[in-house]
Amino acid sequence: MYLDLPGLEAFIAVAELGSFRHAASRLGLSQPALTRRLQRLEAVTGAELLDRRAQPIRLTAAGTSLLPEAQEAIARLREAIRRAVDPDQGQRIEIGCLPTLALRHLGPLLAAHGARWPQSEVVVHESSATEIRTMLEQNRIDFALAAIGAERWNVERVPLFEEPFFLVLPKDHRLAERGAVAWAELRDEKMVSTHAISENRRLVDAALDQARVHTTWRVEVRHLATALAMVAAGCGIIALPASALPEPMPPNLTTLRLLRPALTRRVGLLSPRARQLSPAARSLMTEIVARLGGESAAARPSRAGRGALRVAAPRG
Known part of the structure; x- marks a missing residue:
């Protein structure tokens, strides 16, 4: 045509x-x-x-x-x-980012980038892991901050940190006073989930399968804020990575560590191999690696702080 x-x-x-x-x-x-x-x-x-x-x-x-x-x-x-x-003057940067990572990490990074590159324009595509992979494979974005999965050959990846999953549940739930809970103990629990194409859903499904726990998603939503509202209303419980936990935690919710298996997700920078990055985009990538590459994987909700996050010192 x-x-x-x-x-x-x-x-x-x-x-x-x-x-x-x-x-x-x-x-x-x-x-x-x-x-x-x-x-x-x-x-x-x-x-x-x-x-x-x-x-x-x-x-x-x-x-x-x-x-x-x-x-x-x-x-x-x-x-x-x-x-x-005019490649050397190209100031527009397009990045993909999981909404949970954008909320927790991107603000300070983009503020610092703007101070160094005052003419730069950054477009953030807050999308699911599936949508981000499509944009990467089609060379539509400069890079992405996302969970690392089974990437195709034409996508480069730079691991940054790992973060654990926690169970979010109402404070009056039967498990709420426990320090940790095994996946097998969630058998027959009502569950709330993000949509089926999300990377978090894929990881949680794999952990449930490994623990031989059969559960039916009672409520499935697209946005994290909606999921937490459903948990607060008593619709079920949800497993989320540390970056997705709100600060502060809603007063009627609490978190537990999830064990056997101890589920984590790897977060990193993903970029199309064929893409030529502008100086501004390379600078932003370097800053993200410097700031987040030392993030601890052991960010845990502090029970004394009623849900506030305590970040342990980086390992090594």
């Missing part, structure tokens, strides 16, 4: 402005020239993209499907051209 970039730009302008006149003005074209571009694009796609009878102009079903993809593709192409023409 012929890639009609002028037609896509015309289509995006009309879709965003809802007017042929305003779109032509934005692109510096006459209205007949704009119309010809749109007609060529519709001939290429084989579908009508705009309902010209509506005022303002509306998208057809095909146009609605095409618009977000076209906007993202054009934006990525513009950024790629900018990087190629």
